Amino acid sequence: MSAEPSPSSTEATSGELTEPGSETTKSWRFYLIIATLSLIAFASALEGSVIAIALPQITHELSAGDNYVWIASSYLVAQTAIQPLCAQLSNILGRRNLMVFSIAVFAFGSGIAGGATDAPFLIAGRTVQGLGSGGVMMLIELIICDLVPLRERGKYLGYVQSPTAIGAIVGPVVGGALATANWRWIFYLNIPIAGIAMIIMIIFLRLNHEKPRSWKQAVLRVDWIGNAIFVASICSLLVGLVFGGTVYAWSSWRVILPVVLGACGWLCFHVYEWKPPAFCKEVSIPPRIFANRTSVAGFYIDFVSSMLLQWVAFFWPIYFQGTRGTSPLKAGIYFIPFEAFLLTTAVVAGGLLTKLGHYRPLHLVGFVLSTLGPGLNILLSDSTPKVVWVWFQIVDSIGRGILLPTTLPAIMASLPDSDAAAITGIDSAVRGTLQNGRAYQFVSGEYVQALPPAVKAEVITVYLRALRAVWIGAVAFGATGLVAVLVEKHIPLRTELDTKYGLKHEEEKATTVEHGTIDTRTLEG
Template sequence: MTLSPARVRILVAALLTVSFLGALDHTVVSTSLATIAGDLGALEHMSWIVVGYTLAATAMLPVLGKLGDIVGPRRVFLVSIVAFLVASLLCGFAPDLGWLIAARVLQGLGSAGIQLMSQTIIARVTSPRQRPRYMAIIGAAFPVAIVVGPVVGGLITDYWGWSWVFWINIPVGLVALALALIALPRLPGGAHPRFDIPGSVVFTGALLALVLAVTWIGDETLRPVALVCAVVAIIGILALVFIERRAIAPILPPRIFRNRTILACLGLSLIIGAGLFAVVAYVPTYVQMAYRTTATVSGLVPIATVLGMLVSNLLTGWLVSRSGRYRAYPIIGTALGAGGLGVMAALPVGAPLWVPMVVMAIVGIGTGSFMNLIFAVVQSAAARDDLGAVTATTNLVRQVGSAVGTAVIGGVVGFGVAANLPGGLDADTLTPAAVRSAPAGLQAEVAAVYHDVFGPVFLGLAIVYACGLVIALLLPAGRLSDETPAPLPTPSDVDRQPA
């Protein structure tokens, strides 16, 4: 299909706006959690405000991807925007935690549809050569949201009240919805019309069990439940293999796993989730404790990481769209990531703060060079009928990698710090402020403990990226074509001017 340049720009603006809203909701709410939970009288359960959203956004990815292939991504995208806006309205009016969690689940469903269908729509209306540039623009929403989300959430909560953290989505989302209705053409589905209900139910249940298992395994009181969830997940995965091999239109088509390019891209997506997304959550704690800084200063290191990711993401998208060649970027990116995290593991105690900032910026540059590029590559390797499914699977692998990586790193850090802290200090109640107010000698001991605990963590992540380098080397060489997708059967929705 060929759209006019003006129509493409309007469409990309709409997709970028709603993608930014979805990405921002992952970060903006975190700043307001304590205030929300305190107002609703549910401090002990406040984590479910985030967990409910994340579970819904992750578990529904394959289902939404398959729906997009069957009924067309336009319908799923528009319904997802409406669901996200309605849920945002309900979140702001929540009188209790149960209401808020239910609304957050609906918001998570809408966010998953928005993010996934944005990527699928780009694949349907652009040529493979054009996709890296547009994928990079839409993908920029995530790193920007990481930087501005906590600040925006804090300002809104302090000056307007926490309800506006959710309500601010509505006017922006309505503008994006209007732009999408103007610019988004009809995109009929082309997949088999039968939906794999048994596979969808089993897959969703197994994935929910898996995410809950890795989330709860670090909590001693919930560990028995986590083990039960792990068993349920294993049984569900085995049952899913049996069901999908016999399904007429499987939710995860086995043919996509027989394609070497797709498998390599899935492996690289896993590396990003387990390698970078997992560690970014713990870097501020490491900096506060090992470098004895304030929370504000500790944010400089993840900001440097994200800015490196943003710049390299946009630059790579532009370069690949010009040449069509993509294989070198994952190879260079994973090598930079492995090298940077290896340097982080070897940093001496007392190194200036600018050193980890520079090193983690290099890790961000490496990751950004293939973070969104792999979506364009994996879509070019898939059949048109599988675009939604393969895009969803790539997102899903990243999310699961992030969940597992975060749980593993959290467990290692928690155990290591508790086992090595000086006598008289309790890891459960130790705060950065308490450390900064302690005697200089004790501060140095705590800093050394965190340095020694995080060293093996960074080394392990460097090994993860080294595995990613091997996967990148196995990625088949190729060149993205200039062929536009097949035209739709409704010419009235298509502008014949070249993009």
């Protein structure tokens, strides 16, 4: 296990800091950037909470039940696969250029999804959205790492996430209303928000970075082979996991083959990153970030908490619409307690981390509550009183809210700031109608409610049994997170900022173009 790198004295890259070890002094430009990051995070939170509610209605209108899994998952697959490449490109080309481009891609994908006339069209739009969102969400955290020292990151991550509480709270209601009226505006609303964010980023987000001497050097610094292996293996692995148990049986070769290929490819990727060939100038994921137990435990905690957050958020609306017979709008209203407490808790947890400097107790409490939450959900039935399922949501969301802003600082505590970019029983007719994913398509329509009473009761029972398996799985994965908390150790959070990517001096002028170099306005961060 490697020793913790000692923090070096703060560089005056941004003109924002006072003396080492003191609280940082922020300018109006800093707060404008934080507000803009909050705005684009708001759009992402709105998109996530809206689509969770509206997706059953969208698939019903497009008759896309067979493709429900891909409509829901294409966004996440693209979002995951693109992040290592984005992290490396942000070091080479600068944070600002890549952030503006990522926002533009997100807006373009939103336009495609909003104009979709069939399932493949919608899946394509969601995939493009995911590519843009993957870059945006990674860069939001990365830019905060560039602007404030480690000890303050939990606080500012909480600040950026707090406006998203508005999006998360109103999202289910907006999603339910738009799903009933015109679901296309779920996607179109992202376009003006993205436009405002892009303009502000272009004008005010000016960060230092090491500019390559030429475009050739920039291209050679990219780990093309490593990223290609990662993208292919992650996509293959996720395809198998997405299809397993929904489109095909887990024993099907259509599930086993992509999972095996994806796992082998992922292993090959890490072997390649560990021993890169001579022509690979920079690997996208340096092996040193896995060199100590705290960073490894932190990565696993981040993985489990992020996965289970999506897991739970997608299936609460299914419970309301499938077993309680609610409309999309009412399902959105019923989901407000979860979203409200999730983001409110995230703000409080970020502030506590900054004040106390200890992340392990927060992780322990977070995983205890977020494991207890799905465990309580196992008790849900079609007649569970409202006060009961509201409290079930609150317990779960508080636990997950504690984990949101406290995981990244824990990972970074044992790593230097220079590695910030690399881290981040029914009759056959009904059975035939609901199989192969179409159960999601009909969950929000009138199909289930119009069935004969006896058959309707059986269908609701099937939904409850399926959801029970979902909650049990969430409990099992949450329990593994508790083990990871025991593995990580406490490392003091740095109070000084040691980065080459901080804000430029406000009075800094454009550098004169020299022979053999790239115009700084071309590659400016």
